[in-house]
Amino acid sequence: MPRPLYDRIDRAILDHLQHHGRTPNVDLAEAVRLSPSSCLRRTKALEADGVIAGYRAALDRARLGLQLTVFLSLKVDHSTTTSHVVEAALADMxxxxxxxxxxxxxxxxxxxxxxxxxxxxxxxxxxxxxxxxRDARGTISIRTVVDRGPLPLDAWPTARD
Structure with missing residues (x-):
């Protein structure tokens, strides 16, 4: 079960990891002014709470040959199983x-x-x-202006420091 509120140190850890996900714990601890053991304990707690959902590399789509980004709006016929059918099919694409x-x-x-x-x-x-x-409408992206930037942690409710 997630902790209801996180403090400024948790926020600092999350902010640093969003910008520098490969930071070793010793360097992360120094950046947020904690001991390495305390920093690791907090990071593991954030992972266990699901706040840190995972770590991944940011890849350049164009360099991988994925030149087009398309946003596709779908309308579906509704029934009790419609969402599950559509979601399962899309997950496999x-x-x-x-x-x-x-x-x-x-x-x-x-x-x-x-x-x-x-x-x-x-x-x-x-x-x-x-x-x-029953309907699909596509919009082709001309250029990406902002891509998967860090989440705005300033608006996140925190414990009183």
């Missing part, structure tokens, strides 16, 4: 890098990373082949 259940004009919003228009056309066909999907 490697070009789907994010999927959100949304409110508004669409039911799902997908982010696709594809190398070219031909691949997008194939992926779009696969998505339209998912039974409950």
């Amino acid at each position: 490697p070009h789907v890098v994010a999927c959100h259940l949304v409110s508004g004009d669409a039911d799902f919003l997908l982010e696709l990373a594809v190398p070219d228009l031909a691949t997008y056309e194939r992926v779009l066909g696969d998505v339209l082949g998912i039974g409950p999907v």
Whole structure:
């Protein structure tokens, strides 16, 4: 069960790790002004609470040949199993890098990373082949302005320091 509130030291650890995820514990401890053992204990607690969900490398899509980012809005026919069917099918599609259940004009919003228009056309066909999907509208990204930046921890509720 997560702790209800975190303090400024937890926030400092999280902020540092968002910018420098490969920081060794000794260097992290120094950056947040803790002993290495105390810093490691807090970091492990943040991991156990699920606040730190994992660590990953940030990859350059263009250098990997994924030249196009497409946002795809889906409308689906509704039933008791619709979301599960759509979610399971999308989870198996490697070009789907994010999927959100949304409110508004669409039911799902997908982010696709594809190398070219031909691949997008194939992926779009696969998505339209998912039974409950009744409409798909794509928007191609011209340029990414902000990409997976650190979360705004200033707005996060903390314990009184």
